[in-house]
Amino acid sequence: MSELKRTPLFSAYEKYGAKTIDFGGWDLPVQFTGIKHEHEATRTKAGLFDVSHMGEITVKGPKSLDFLQKMVTNDVGKLTPNRAQYTLMCYEDGGTVDDFLIYMLDEDDYLLVVNAANTDKDYQWLVSHNTFSDSEITIENVSNEIVQLALQGPYAEEILQTVTETDLSDIRFFRFQQAVQLGQLNDIALVSRTGYTGEDGFEIYISAKSGIALWELILQAGKNKGLEPIGLGARDTLRFEANLPLYGQEISKEISPIEAGLSFAVKVNKQADFIGKQALRYQVENGVERKLVGIEMVDKGIPRTGYEIYHNDDYAGFVTSGTQAPTLQKNIGLALIRTELANEGVELTVQVRKRKLLAKVVKTPFYKREK
Amino acid sequence: MSVPKELLYSKEHEWVKKEDGKVRIGITDFAQDELGDIVFVELPEPGDELEVNEPFGSVESVKTVSELYAPISGKVIEVNEELEDSPEFVNESPYEKAWMVVIEPSEETELDDLLSADAYDEIVNQD
Numbered sequence: 035m036s037e038l039k040r041t042p043l044f045s046a047y048e049k050y051g052a053k054t055i056d057f058g059g060w061d062l063p064v065q066f067t068g069i070k071h072e073h074e075a076t077r078t079k080a081g082l083f084d085v086s087h088m089g090e091i092t093v094k095g096p097k098s099l100d101f102l103q104k105m106v107t108n109d110v111g112k113l114t115p116n117r118a119q120y121t122l123m124c125y126e127d128g129g130t131v132d133d134f135l136i137y138m139l140d141e142d143d144y145l146l147v148v149n150a151a152n153t154d155k156d157y158q159w160l161v162s163h164n165t166f167s168d169s170e171i172t173i174e175n176v177s178n179e180i181v182q183l184a185l186q187g188p189y190a191e192e193i194l195q196t197v198t199e200t201d202l203s204d205i206r207f208f209r210f211q212q213a214v215q216l217g218q219l220n221d222i223a224l225v226s227r228t229g230y231t232g233e234d235g236f237e238i239y240i241s242a243k244s245g246i247a248l249w250e251l252i253l254q255a256g257k258n259k260g261l262e263p264i265g266l267g268a269r270d271t272l273r274f275e276a277n278l279p280l281y282g283q284e285i286s287k288e289i290s291p292i293e294a295g296l297s298f299a300v301k302v303n304k305q306a307d308f309i310g311k312q313a314l315r316y317q318v319e320n321g322v323e324r325k326l327v328g329i330e331m332v333d334k335g336i337p338r339t340g341y342e343i344y345h346n347d348d349y350a351g352f353v354t355s356g357t358q359a360p361t362l363q364k365n366i367g368l369a370l371i372r373t374e375l376a377n378e379g380v381e382l383t384v385q386v387r388k389r390k391l392l393a394k395v396v397k398t399p400f401y402k403r404e405k
Numbered sequence: 406m407s408v409p410k411e412l413l414y415s416k417e418h419e420w421v422k423k424e425d426g427k428v429r430i431g432i433t434d435f436a437q438d439e440l441g442d443i444v445f446v447e448l449p450e451p452g453d454e455l456e457v458n459e460p461f462g463s464v465e466s467v468k469t470v471s472e473l474y475a476p477i478s479g480k481v482i483e484v485n486e487e488l489e490d491s492p493e494f495v496n497e498s499p500y501e502k503a504w505m506v507v508i509e510p511s512e513e514t515e516l517d518d519l520l521s522a523d524a525y526d527e528i529v530n531q532d
Contacts, residue, residue: 069467070442267441267468334489336445336465357467358444365445387447387463 041086042181042245050263057266058151060087065265072268073360076231077403079260080187082252083269085230085237086245089153090180091146091160095171098142103306105160106136107291107314108299113138118208118226120299123156124310128290128317132156133281133299135228137210147237149281153177163309181245185252185261186235186272188403193256194236200225202236217251219244230269232276232401268360274368275359277328277399283339283354284326284368292317293370294326324351325376328398329367333391335384337367342385343393345375350382361401368398406435406529409500413516414525415476417458420500421519424507428477428516431504432464432495435529440466443495446488448505453481455508457515462505464495473505477515483507 038061047054052063063084066072075081093102102110108121115138123131132152137145148156157175164171185194191202197217202225205211210226221244229235240248253261270280279285285294292300292314302315329337337356344350356367367384375382378397383390408414413421418436422429437443445465455461455475462473484506488494494503510516520528 064468065441068442070444073467271467334445335447336470338470358465360467 039087041084042242043084043086043249046246046249047084047263052263052265057087060150062087063263063265064267066263069265069267069271070360072262072264073271075260075262076187076233076264076268076272077361078188079262080185080189080193080235080256081231081262081264081268082249082256083184083186083264084181084249085184085269086181086242087150088182089148089150089156089175089177090182090239091148091153091157092174092176093144093146093160093171094142095166095169096142097166097170098144100306101164101166101171102136102144103304104308105163107301107308107310108136109301109304110136110144111304115140116210116212118210118228120208122285122291122296122299123159124291124308124314125287126310126313128292128310128313129287130281130285130289130291131159131287133279133285133291133296137224137226139212147182152281179242181240181242181248183238183245183248183252184229184231184235185238185256186229186231186233187261188234189256189259189261190233190235193252193259193261194225196255197251205236216240216248219247219251223248230278231272232278232399233272233403271357271360274355274357275361275399275401277368280355289370290314290317290322293322293324321373323373324370325373326354326368326370327376328396328400329353329356329369329382329384329393330396331365331384331391331393332381333393334365335386335389335391336365337369337384337386337393343369343371344383344385344390345372345380350375353384359400364400366396366400367393371395406433406438407500408433408435408522408526408529410522412500412522413476413519414522415474415519416528417474417476418529419474419476421476421516422504423516427482427507427509428479429504429507430476432473432499433525433529434499437496437499437503440464440469440471442467443492446492446495446505448484448488449481451481451484455479455481455506457512476519477508477510478512479508479510481506481508
């Protein structure tokens, strides 16, 4: 077994009581005090997450827009500097290579923030489809140079504002600012109003060498507001309640973004001929055979990733994610099922170990914050 | 991690308490701490037969499902119904409020294969 990778913050976890696990080859904190407690802290106050395992890939040069338009499903041409966009990258057949954010730093200068486990695959995929010359485009994997922290929750802005002169209320959802000075740190940061929890908050990028200082600075600043360090366990339950997809579960090589209900990020009518366009347009125009829905258990039991779903004893699909949702106190799941069954109220059974337990299709997202 | 002296233990982190001819079973403090917040406990019905080292139920935390393995064979005569509504007892009181089943052992000699408190303590509390 190869050694687990660690983020630059690893040494800082210990004093906060982190319990770490192998997460796709990374030794990361699954929890600090407990998943339910951390989940609630983020929903009601604020949470700080080390998400430095995420990959960062830069795409620069005069042909970068043309290239990205060919590679991804969203319309990158809609971006202007200091705006971010959620997009997917697909295979020819419409299956998903990855989902990520594209940050437009400047004209001809983009930053892609990709899933940790997909970083090398994405980089190879991008490089192997690049037909431009070195003077036209450069693609670089800069993941090891960057620390990413996520500060999420209703007090996120108030907390971060105490350590910066930059007016954070100016940074609206899916916008960001570069060169933000936080406290007395030696490096400047990129601060973006984005996240993966369903709460308001920020994702902050800084040079790896300032990572620990940034972590301590924010935790200190948020102490009397109830800010706590949060592990990946709660990150997963938070994103799940907010219906944010996880690569490998809701989307994958076998699951297209249209099936996963992400058509808002798939612009089949954009001019550029992107990889997967034909297959995805066909899916949009003719419908798909299966769809991602929310399910709630009627019988006692918890749906889990991979559990099979039946309708009148016929196979109907499978659970992509499921748990007992901490905020909602319900046993719920996301499931990919046959389209004709994907209507609210339809009764299904979930195979939980030896038993088939009753569930019904419900509306998503399960959780939406009050604005 | 707490390891009460008067109990016996399995390598699968169940505890066993002898009570005149019957045994009471639950999971250890170490097990509940490893699992994290317990949100669901699935137990057998009274009358079910358990077979040593075979799964007889499951404990679910927010994140994972773990099977319960019978530390000893026998017939279930009592089940802790309270855990259905209060699975958090497993975290709060693994040796008292969160006992899971009481069984009538069919092979008393199987008790000899279980670990003493000292032996179990060595497994879970070594650094």
